[in-house]
Amino acid sequence: MVLVAMPEEQDRDGLLSGPHGRLLAGFLRAAGLPGNRVYLASALARHTLLPDWNELASEGLAKLISHHVGLAMPKRLLIFGRNILPLCGHDPAQPPAALTFFNHDGGRVDALAEAGLERLLGNPQLRAGFWKRWLNWTG
Numbered sequence: 001m002v003l004v005a006m007p008e009e010q011d012r013d014g015l016l017s018g019p020h021g022r023l024l025a026g027f028l029r030a031a032g033l034p035g036n037r038v039y040l041a042s043a044l045a046r047h048t049l050l051p052d053w054n055e056l057a058s059e060g061l062a063k064l065i066s067h068h069v070g071l072a073m074p075k076r077l078l079i080f081g082r083n084i085l086p087l088c089g090h091d092p093a094q095p096p097a098a099l100t101f102f103n104h105d106g107g108r109v110d111a112l113a114e115a116g117l118e119r120l121l122g123n124p125q126l127r128a129g130f131w132k133r134w135l136n137w138t139g
Helices: 019-030 053-058 061-072 082-088 117-121 124-138
Strands: 002-004 040-042 076-080 101-104 107-114
Touching: 002 082, 019 117, 019 124, 040 061, 053 061, 053 082, 061 082, 061 101, 076 082, 082 107, 107 124, 117 124
Parallel strands: 002 040, 002 076, 076 107
Antiparallel strands: 101 107
């Protein structure tokens, strides 16, 4: 399962159908994962400029995300976007790499937290670092 903060502004045909989605699709191909085997989800239902993440958390978005992950029952959870990590039970005082699992309704799943796809798209060094972390995570 892949969780992003929100749909891309350019999404037209579905979640991650813009440039960020093309980057993700290329990564999934390189990792040998058919796109139809990866469940895509976003914390927000639509692209939102400058969302107030603290307010959204107080309104129960973290519980909704947990419920969503519980329904999807993924084998692994890949989270793109550091702004949503507190909604995933991550202590912001810790580095993103400290998030190694996600507790959800009904259980726990291995997790890997990464920078947002927009940051990876513009930075080859971040992409290379992500690929290395992915290989270590998947063994």
